[in-house]
Amino acid sequence: MSDAHAIASAIIRLMQGVVYRELDEDTWLTLERSGAGVRDHFATIGVEIVVDDSEGYAYLRSRPDGEDEEALPRLVRRRTLTYNVSLLLVLLRKRLLEFETAGSEGRLVLTRDQILEMLRVFQADSSNEARVTDHAERTIAKAVELGFLRPLRGQPDHWEVRRILKAYVDAQTLSDFAGKLKQYAGKGAPDE
Numbered sequence: 001m002s003d004a005h006a007i008a009s010a011i012i013r014l015m016q017g018v019v020y021r022e023l024d025e026d027t028w029l030t031l032e033r034s035g036a037g038v039r040d041h042f043a044t045i046g047v048e049i050v051v052d053d054s055e056g057y058a059y060l061r062s063r064p065d066g067e068d069e070e071a072l073p074r075l076v077r078r079r080t081l082t083y084n085v086s087l088l089l090v091l092l093r094k095r096l097l098e099f100e101t102a103g104s105e106g107r108l109v110l111t112r113d114q115i116l117e118m119l120r121v122f123q124a125d126s127s128n129e130a131r132v133t134d135h136a137e138r139t140i141a142k143a144v145e146l147g148f149l150r151p152l153r154g155q156p157d158h159w160e161v162r163r164i165l166k167a168y169v170d171a172q173t174l175s176d177f178a179g180k181l182k183q184y185a186g187k188g189a190p191d192e
């Protein structure tokens with residue numbers, strides 16, 4: 001594969017979503033070898049590449065506008081998340097932090113029941129267990145769609161918590177949300 005083809009392929013993969021070293025070694029090697037060419041391509045359209053070598057992922061984000069330059073239209077969309085999806089992401093990030101702090105190696109895998117139990121604490125009391133479960137499963141499906149959870153092959157109802165979550169829910173956000181979680185526990189979701 002030529003360098004030009006490898007760079008074009010890496011650009012396309014980044015435009016498709018997060019690139020993980022473990023899942024896409026060819027793209028990762030191109031980013032290591034020819035990262036400047038890929039960065040230059042995206043810089044002309046107001047986008048920058050974020051590469052986290054220690055966690056093994058790379059993704060695109062809009063470059064902040066400089067004071068001297070005219071703003072470009074946004075290429076990377078911002079997503080507004082519902083309370084329940086935001087809650088799940090913060091709870092997953094908290095669990096990932098606990099996993100790492102305990103010195104655990106490898107990847108964090110949670111079952112459907114573990115995720116449901118995490119969410120249940122923050123759901124309004126309800127006698128309709130099926131409704132609560134259905135709502136939680138839709139929230140899990142949205143987290144999968146956004147790329148923060150990955151279902152495991154051959155293991156139904158098991159998900160890997162993707163480390164890209166650390167880039168989206170940082171320590172400050174986790175800290176700010178912790179107080180709100182205590183306030184909402186048992187009361188259910190505020191108006192979305």
